[in-house]
Amino acid sequence: MTTTTTIPRSDIDPYSDASILSPYEDYRRLRDLGPVVWLETHQVFAVARYREVYDALHDHTTFSSGSGVGLTETLNKAQKGSSFTSDPPYHDYVRGLVARHLKPKALEQFHDYIEGWAARLVDELIEKGTFDAVTDFAQAFPLAVVPDLLGWPVEEGKERLLEWATAGFNAFGPLNDRTKAGFPLLKEMSDFLQRMSIPGNLRPDSWGAQLVSDAKDGKIEEYLLPGLLGDFLAPSMDTSVSALSSMLWLLGSHPGQWDQIRADESLIPKAFNEIIRIESPLRGFTRLVTRERELGGLTLEPDARVLLLYGSANRDERHWTDPDTFDIHRPGVAQHVGFGHGIHGCVGQALSRLEGHSLLKALSTRVRSIEIGEPTWRLHNTIRGIASLPVTLRT
Amino acid sequence: MKLVVDRSRCEGHGLCEAVAPDLLRVDDGFATPVHDGDVPADQQDAAHSAVEMCPIAALRTA
Secondary structure, eight states: OOOOTTSOEEOOOTTSHHHHHSOHHHHHHHHHHOSSEEETTTTEEEEOSHHHHHHHHTOTTTEEOTTOSSSOHHHHHTTTTSGGGOOTTHHHHHHHHHHHHHSHHHHGGGHHHHHHHHHHHHHHHHHHOSEEIIIIIITHHHHHHHHHHHTOOTTSOOHHHHHHHHHHHHTTSOSSHHHHHTHHHHHHHHHHHHHHTSTTSSOTTSHHHHHHHHHHTTSSOGGGHHHHHHHHHGGGTHHHHHHHHHHHHHHHSOHHHHHHHHHOGGGHHHHHHHHHHHTOSBOEEEEEEOSOEEETTEEEOTTOEEEEEHHHHTTOTTTSSSTTSOOTTOTTGGGOOBTBOGGGSOTTHHHHHHHHHHHHHHHHTTOSEEEEOOOEEOOOSSBOOEEEOEEEEEO | OBEEEOTTTOOOOOHHHHHOTTTEEEETTEEEESGGGBOOGGGHHHHHHHHHHOTTSOEEEO
């Protein structure tokens, strides 16, 4: 692969500890360098501006997912076959198998169940006094809801699931110590999913049991099952944990806007979008360029791997006014690319919104103020998020 | 100009309806263009916004 001389180069390493803990200044420098920047450390192109990230996501033929969406070719080989690491027409078929359960219409029947969980959790945390935003709130919720809907057997512990998901998403980054530390966990997860693919192991009438029974009836190839079950689990954990802990941090540090949400529940969807925009849980995914293509006036050659930085696009001053300001009234906030965009846009986004909106509703009807301490941030290759944050809910 | 929904992709997220309520309705889990998808002259900007907003590229103009 040849690099075009007109594309600026940079020694910024978005996967260094310093950049992970404080990414936004590096993202701004990458955006200012150009619409496409060659990252010398990782030998890939970075796309950090909103317009070009959006355009690449909407040209899925040129910017292909089929060879994987992670940073390194070695790790990409291990992640083939799921809906977000494939191209049409196979992609459309596999996505449909997952989306049939996760579409807004399909989720309607679970509104009361999820709102009930949200109300119970908020009541418990009010009782508890000071708690941790990550372990007690943000992890507790998706861990309670998603495995249950998928049909997780009651006798199986769920404590490993978060570690598996963390390992899975680290592996979209470079082959660094964080990624390597997750390899034994990925093996465990793979063994578990193989076991859950055996008929009778998942709870009857669950999403997962339906997939297993479709495979038994010949409607789905059996070898796809572990990957499909994994598609429900891994992407629904750390991403949600990040969004929900950022929710408490941002609303706790903007009490005036919290008062407005309490006074007007209709602000909840915009507020949730603004949380995803300003603290995008997913740093970004890569694509492989399949044919010569101009992006932002620069020419990309076939076989170039490009890292699309969603977290940077969502802070691009060329697209957003005052992008570093949290504003629940922000015009056009729903255009953020925090769930990705285009045919690979997050298949679980309706469930994510349902979780977020339900928790905001439960909080807004009960909690007068969200008192927060100092957050610390996670060291993770792909997920931007809080590691720990003390919170007290005052009624 | 017409708005066309790709029913094999549409998942009914409803973001198009939110920006162009006079042009699309989410009904029974799918976005459905009103007036057979014909976009009145004064609604063309709204139609483009709806296409841009669709999170999974299931909507286009023709």
